[in-house]
Amino acid sequence: MQEEENQEDPFVESVEENENEPKRRVWNCLCIPIHWFNMLSREMHWSFVFGVVVVYGISQGVGGAFATVGTKYYMKDVQKVQPSEAQVYSGITSIPWIVKPLWGLLTDVVPIFGFRRRPYFIFAGFVGAISMLLLSLHENLHLVLALLSLTAGSAGVAIADVTIDACVAQNSISHPSLAADMQSLCAFSSSVGALLGFSISGIFVHLIGPMGVFGLMTIPAGLVILVGFLLNEPRMHNFSCKQVNRNCLDAGKSMWNTLKSEDVWRPCLYMYLSLALSLNIFEGMFYWATDSKDGPAFSQESIGFIFSICSVGSLLGAILYQYALKDYAFRDVLFWTQLLYGLSGMFDLILVLRWNLKFGIPDYFFVVVVESIAQMTSRLKWMPMLVLSTKLCPSGIEGTFFALLMSIDNLGVLSASWGGGLVLHVLKITRTRFDNLWLAILIRNVLRITPLCLLFLVPRADPNSSILPSEIANSKVAVDTSETIDVELVSLVHSVDGK
Template identity: 70%
Template sequence: MVVEEPISLRIGGGCCGKDDNGGDDRCEGSGVVGDGGGIYLWRWSSRVLYNKNLWDFCGFRETQFRNRRFVNWVVVDFWKFESGRSVMVEEEKHPIHGEIVQENEPKGGICGCFWAPFYWFKMLAMEMHWSFVFSVVVIYGISQGLGGALARVGTEYYMKDVQKVQPSEAQVYSGLISIPWIVKPIWGILTDVIPIFGYHRKPYFILAGALGVISMLYLSMHEKLHLFLALLALTAGSAGNAIADVTVDACVAQNSGSHPLLAADMISLGALSSSIGALVGFSFSGILAHLIGPVAVLGLLAIPAGLVLSVGVVLKESYTPGFAYRQVTEKFIGAAKAMWTTLKCREVWRPCVYMYFSLALSLNIYQGMFYWCTDAEDGPSFSKETIGYIYSIGSVGSLLGAILYQYGLKDYPFRDLCFWTQLLFGLSGMLDLVLVLRLNLKFGIPDYLFVVIDTSVSQMINRLKWMPLLVLSSKLCPPGIEGTLFALLMSIDNAGVLSSSWGGGLLLHVLKVTRTEFDNLWLAILIRNILRISPLCLLFLMPGSDPNSSILPTDILNAEGGSQNLETKNIELASLVDNVDGR
């Protein structure tokens, strides 16, 4: 049997195709149950459909599944066959169209390993549509990764050198700037429920980009801006990032619901994009802060914001005609009821409690460490360029953490991963204590090398700790309110981050850690490290099941969303000139 022509349904580098020996009940010799014309499954990424051990990092390998039966839920949920029948592949191997094999199969050896990430990228683009991959790279990689790196260094030096605030104050102000991320459910409800001019996504991307461009340009054009106005501009820019983030999060949640076995791949794509963008951004952030100053660095953030705006311009989205704006209140109430019904589910609220406390109890005293590294007389006294280089090398640790999770840890149960990552997270904090007590110099390790090791290890463990929580959050979103509920779950996480930031600022204030006094900084680090391990007492709240399986109960998955059935599954980013057919 030869596959004559592949159709659009694709999984992991393979596809479905019609054979030339159709039958009423069964394709002759193919072992696939059909309904007339016959459908022949011939090539796929084995990890996606059946056995994770057959996944090859160096590419997609052709695999025969002998005497294996795929249960109905796999066929229905992932291949979308209307018949919903089981599929069995027999031992007989059938020839395949040679051109298609050559297109999708990489070479082996070192060359194959080099091209493997590109084939993985291509597989995601084929399965999720290239527009989804593009939007993830733009939002996570350029806006949050590269732009976030510039924003971090620029804001830190802006508060320290331009506004001249204390470390505890800077810690509190950083929490204030992040408030738009706490109210992400509002942005989620807006984008899910209320279309603007008939579109659910385009206007919100445009709004997000416009907020970022205007606020950052305003901040950069005023060298001596009042602290209140500066915080207002930084918060507006943060709101733009939050709106763009919640919009792309809705796409991630939708695809995680329709392709649960690829949920970890989607999170890995976002994490890898963010890490690479941060690596590039941090590499230049310190140099730019030294050459043009922190105010001008913040002005450069208008460029990533402009790219977000352009995403909204080129977004091809199904038009929603005749929207009844008078029913907005009713739709808000419906969405709220659907969220409340989901949150009451035991499988949802228990992980939410753990996620909040695992973040809130990990007090953030970073501003104290930053001031000590740059201003303390007995400290390292790092320059702006050195700080940027340290951050860039630290982002490599974050990238390694994302790769390690993608290719080694994503199939482990959530509870086991959270135990080890939380434990290592607490232990890694002891490196800061060694640095502040200057023990590294007694062992002959220079400050720069030790801080690079400290930052890289901390970033890698933090990424490993964060990614299972993201994957779990994407799996807790029922159909219909994906964007809203995912935004709510992320806002719970951001509330934990805010609590951590303000708690750390309070700790620095109580211990009298200022711009010039760092005597009690070691005690703040020790208290923080102890609190980092305390969430292990709540680990029983996390699910211990297979991370590739569905977590939500069937009744919630099959229930209709409280808002409306949004026509967003086929949203695509399209050229203003060319009309792409979807593949």
């Protein structure tokens, strides 16, 4: 009898293993992100990952979601401006992102109290917190002062963004095989933060109003200050003003020599034109969507939930790029993503012409699906350009040059915003008139397709290869940082590439 029981044991064990196999697979899938975060923390130090999560996930993700919904209702209900004016004002508040090279140059060559990164995080957090407090505490704030406060808040986020981008660019050079992973970390943090922020932003706008939402935005600014205090950054000693001047001149010369290279200015020109030609008419769509006469008359909670569900599309875009597209050539990925981005805009035309109701599709469901697709294609279009930008940064001035490339992109976004405002104004689309909104959408969609004719400006290289010419990639900028470890956030504690 004992022998028979022993013979049955292997069979019982195999059955139990088969039953536990699905659970084990689910657990392994859940552990993949954890292992990925641990790998990045191990290779580039935990403070780098913490900084990315705070800046991209909380400040730009959650805070950006609150700012987006709060500012739109603030302009519409408190300041009572026209959609074309709101479109122009949104461009004004983005100006700090255009001067990102200035912030990048300061963080690269002008240390404060011996630190290159920590003071700029602290300064950015204080600027953001003070500007948001001013907006939240003054009920009848003049439009000019409101714009100045919104612009100052945008400057705080931009300075923090430049500082963490310098670390991303540096680590992309020292860990070329992890360049796409770092951009995926940024995109993942931003998408998850936006999902959380948009989920509750509409509720808070309804409960405490847009001014109360501005008050809540001091919390992300405070966390940015915390990043500045917690960074593990070595201190520089005996750094003179003459050295700062020399470093600025050397950095400027290096930037100019890099930018005038044909391998650099051509993709920069494409990135600017692809963004500038994608006209932004979102303010017109927002005014129409919340209008009770011609539009769906979405409530504040509905707008927040729509944005939150749509941010899932952005997250899916980041995941799709990470696991399916990150190794393909830049030109191939940009062709398909730009094409999908242009075609997805046609859904807005169906919505405005109310054709979805003729097919029995409710507005809320249709908008959620359409905006999710738009966010996914936009993220897919944006991520290869970010990876391409990191590949164009010369060693020594990574933060400054990456900021320059991002400012070129933001100039394209500003051009699209002001161009969209001009279209709304010319077509006489106001707070109560939306007759020509369909024509504005059609013009925007046609212009979105035109960058396909400019893809010859993009290199055929893939993200795992070098793009910069050897004479630029191998040159070192004469920036004296001998007193420090030339690594942001002690990122080379464990170097895979050095093994």
